[in-house]
Amino acid sequence: MSKRTLDAFFAAPKPKKQKKSGLYKEDSKGVIELEPSPSPSPSPSPLPVVVTSKETIEIVSDDDEIAVVSETKAVKSTSVAAPVILTNTGFAIAAPDRDTSPSGPPSIHPTYPFPIPSLPRHLLESMQPSKEPRAINDGIDLDLLCYEPYMASSLARDYGEFLRRELPFYRVQYKINRFGKETEINTPRYTTVFGIDDTSRxxxxxxxxxxxxxxxxxxxxxxxxxxxxxxxxxxxLLDATSECTNTSYNFALVNYYASGQDSISFHSDDEHFLEKEPAIASFSFLGARDFLLKHKPMKEQGQPVEGAKKGEDKPMKFNLTSGTLILMRGKTQSNWLHSIPKRASNGVRAPAIQGRINITFRKNMTAAGTENYYRYNVGTGPVWKWDEKKKEMKLHVADTSDI
Ligand SMILES: O=C(O)CCC(=O)C(=O)O
Ligand SMILES: [Fe+2]
Known part of the structure; x- marks a missing residue:
């Protein structure tokens, strides 16, 4: 979301808690792959049994956000034999036959706080969609394509964990003018962004x-x-997405929602620096979260409120599981708002919400759009990096040993 949109956003008082209207914000699936193993030598592998469980979760609040709203060369490397892990339950965890060696040298650039490793080879080979998309267009001016999944669950988990572990993240703070008063906004999620607009390369x-x-x-x-x-x-992933959605993209925005308290408020990605009727490809990895979509108020668009269309009064809800791609296109951004609402992380019936990675690919046409995306997704604050031992984001301390 752009600053221009934000300003419009704060032109009126913000309603408190649930039942919002207009542009105001509110601000897991367990997958076990088992292979029955009567003997210690279970190969060749049959197809894995996938056991999934769904949870029920509730909205806890809808305030805070202020939603904002190298290329490397592949080198040859040797494949590592996949181990078979025996468990004390009499099952062997299916050890995939995959090459996890790096597909090339790390991506480096003076603007990166640290080198970003290239994908393990098995992931690089799995970037194409696993199935045909389903169209969702049962709301007025709603035009979505849903790849469910785009990437199978174990690959989606490996890819999500890779991105969470290897990318630099930020917790962006910025000031806005709200009702004539300077207000500090804390973006309620980790963000990062890469790319440059169409006027440069x-x-x-x-x-x-x-x-x-x-x-x-x-x-x-x-x-x-x-x-x-x-x-x-x-x-x-951007290249594979471009190919299957027949659209070019030049920006990758990444969100990491560490817990149910991280969120993005209702907004639309209708920035003036995107193309008209932009296509936005939005991927989900790791923990599942609800994605809400609601029609912008008809009144605001100069249309009668009577006969409200699907989605205007009650949002449509999609539970986005790991590996899903939703392509939002056509008139969707100019007519619909979307959000990832906060959720209780330890509800009685709900297991703890797991961290979720979201990637959106977009096509930005102007230098001003580039400045906007970096301002709201990188900012000027410290770098956060995933700590694999502690399983949480930690402030990154630059390695000065070479200086
Ligand atoms: O996390 C998501 O699925 C949505 C993210 C989003 O809407 C955005 O970054 O603009
Ligand atoms: Fe968005």
Missing amino acids: FSPDGQILDARTGKPSPANKYKTCRPRPIPQCLQS
Whole structure:
């Protein structure tokens, strides 16, 4: 969401708790793959049995957010034999026959706080959609394509864990003017962004070039940010998504919702620097979360309120599980709002909410759009990085040993 949209957002008082209207915000599936193993040598593997469980969760609050609203060369490497792990239940955990060696050197750029490893080879080979999409268009001006799943569950988990572990994240704070008063906003989720708008491109060695002339761009073209090339681990999914959705993208925005308290308020991705009727590809990895969609108020759009169409009064709800891709296209962004509401993380009937990665691929047309995306998704604060031992985000301390 852009600053312009935010300003419009705060032009009226914000209702407290549930039942919101207009643009105001509110702000897991367990998968076990088992292979019966009567003997210690279970190969060749039959198809895995996938056991899933659904949970019921409730909305806890809808205030806070202020929603904002290298290319690398593959190198040959050797495959590691997949181990078979025997459990004390008499089952062996299916050990996939996969090559987890890196598919190339890490992606590096002066703007990255640390090198970003290239994908393990088994993931790089799994970037194409696993099935045909289903159209969802049963609301007025709603035009969605849902790949459910785009990526099978164990690959989606590996990919989600890879991104969570290897990407730099930020907890962006910024100030807005709300009813004439300066207000500090704490974005209620981890964010990060890579990419550059259509007027520029990166050279193979990471310099910013003018997209039309191919010459280096003036050093002051981007005044408030340092655009970062999309690392291989995201570019490979972007390329596969471009191909299957027949759309080009130049930005990857990543959200990490660490718990049910992390969220994004109702908004639409209708920034003026995107194309008209933009196609936005939105992926989900790791923990499942509810995704709400509701029609913008008809009145606001100069249409009669009577005969409200599906989604306007009561939001449509999708439980987005790991590996799902939702493509929002056509008139969706100009007519619909979407959100990931807060959820109770330890409800009686609900297991703890697991962290969730979201990636959106978009096509940004202007340099101002680039500045906007970096301002609201990287900001000026410290870097957070996943601590694999503690299983949580930790402030990243730059390694100065080489300086
Ligand atoms: O996490 C999601 O599924 C939605 C994210 C989103 O709407 C956004 O980043 O604009
Ligand atoms: Fe969005």
